[in-house]
Amino acid sequence: MEKVVSGIRPTGNLHLGNYFGAVKSFVQMQEVYKCLFFIADWHSLTTRPKPEDIQASSRTIMAEYLACGIDPHKAPIYVQSDVKETLELYLYLNMNTYLGELERVTTFKEKARKQPDNVNAGLLTYPTLMAADILQHRVNKVPVGKDQEQNMEMARRCARRFNNIYGVELFPEPQNFYFNSQALKVPGLDGSGKMGKSEGNCIYLRDDDKTISKKVMKAVTDLGPQAMNSEKPEVIENLFTFLKIVSSEETYKYFDEKWNNCTLRYGDLKKQIAEDVCKTVAPIREKILEYSANTELLDKIAKEGAEEARESASATLKEVRRIIGFRAF
Ligand code: ADP
Ligand code: TRP
Numbered sequence: 571m572e573k574v575v576s577g578i579r580p581t582g583n584l585h586l587g588n589y590f591g592a593v594k595s596f597v598q599m600q601e602v603y604k605c606l607f608f609i610a611d612w613h614s615l616t617t618r619p620k621p622e623d624i625q626a627s628s629r630t631i632m633a634e635y636l637a638c639g640i641d642p643h644k645a646p647i648y649v650q651s652d653v654k655e656t657l658e659l660y661l662y663l664n665m666n667t668y669l670g671e672l673e674r675v676t677t678f679k680e681k682a683r684k685q686p687d688n689v690n691a692g693l694l695t696y697p698t699l700m701a702a703d704i705l706q707h708r709v710n711k712v713p714v715g716k717d718q719e720q721n722m723e724m725a726r727r728c729a730r731r732f733n734n735i736y737g738v739e740l741f742p743e744p745q746n747f748y749f750n751s752q753a754l755k756v757p758g759l760d761g762s763g764k765m766g767k768s769e770g771n772c773i774y775l776r777d778d779d780k781t782i783s784k785k786v787m788k789a790v791t792d793l794g795p796q797a798m799n800s801e802k803p804e805v806i807e808n809l810f811t812f813l814k815i816v817s818s819e820e821t822y823k824y825f826d827e828k829w830n831n832c833t834l835r836y837g838d839l840k841k842q843i844a845e846d847v848c849k850t851v852a853p854i855r856e857k858i859l860e861y862s863a864n865t866e867l868l869d870k871i872a873k874e875g876a877e878e879a880r881e882s883a884s885a886t887l888k889e890v891r892r893i894i895g896f897r898a899f
Pocket of ligand 2: 575576577578579610613699700703704712713714718721
């Protein structure tokens with residue numbers, strides 16, 4: 571069975587962007603592929619989280635993964651820092667990766683601009699750590715958003731280069747993979763193109779109905795349709811994209827017609843969106859609360875997940891060590 575791996579950094583609660591853009595497809599994929607999902611806590615160190623927050627944030631994402639429907643019996647969930655094999659591979663990959671190519675990665679340049687006082691080596695080698703996450707399991711498919719394409723290109727380069735240097739075919743070249751064939755981008759309701767933590771415009775899976783309604787009702791709009799069948803300006807297009815994601819096809823058509831014949835009232839559209847978001851979020855939220863209260867279960871799942879992930883990674887590392895010329899361990 572084909573293998574899949576993906577992870578999310580524990581830097582806050584999951585929001586609708588994470589859910590529709592990533593976790594929902596994880597849930598579908600676990601039925602078809604051998605999936606491993608993890609919590610990228612090492613990657614979150616680039617911004618120096620407080621020690622007391624580290625474990626809590628991992629448990630938060632673990633509870634949210636489970637509440638969304640990831641079944642650890644089908645797809646183990648592990649915490650990145652529990653699998654030390656990753657670090658060994660990270661070191662080897664770093665030896666074959668050039669400063670110039672790491673400096674050219676846009677996310678590095680952006681982060682360096684955002685935190686000029688802390689442009690650390692971890693930030694620079696973020697892509698090789700991500701490559702190690704992926705290559706240690708020798709997977710072909712990695713479900714990640716569009717923003718990760720450059721990191722994925724680096725992972726492929728790491729795979730190719732290792733294979734070439736040693737004349738082996740150990741690592742397959744991992745491909746970005748979208749379960750429903752296309753990457754989905756959940757827009758922000760504040761007029762920005764993307765819902766994201768750093769954009770500060772998220773609807774979280776933990777939000778209650780009232781909070782959700784408030785956030786949706788505040789969505790940026792304009793004066794309304796001015797002519798029949800006119801093109802939608804970007805903020806309105808974003809609202810419709812949102813509607814398409816959370817509502818039924820029928821509902822989408824209903825409002826689209828209203829736009830086309832100039833009878834659309836944004837209040838109605840927002841109410842509909844709020845209602846449908848609540849329908850999606852409410853059952854997930856309830857489960858998040860249940861799982862969050864059961865830290866024993868969360869830790870047990872993480873422990874079992876780590877065991878399975880380490881088994882997969884250590885088989886790869888055994889080969890890597892032999893190929894590089896180290897003695898068997
Ligand atoms: P954030 O942008 O809030 O910091 P992350 O960068 O941690 O979120 O993203 C974690 C995962 O969720 C990635 O696979 C990413 O592609 C996906 N993701 C985040 N925001 C969105 C969005 N608005 N639409 C689609 N996918 C998203
Ligand atoms: N860089 C990814 C993000 O910001 C998180 C991540 C780290 C990841 N390692 C990974 C995703 C390996 C997929 C595979 O969203």
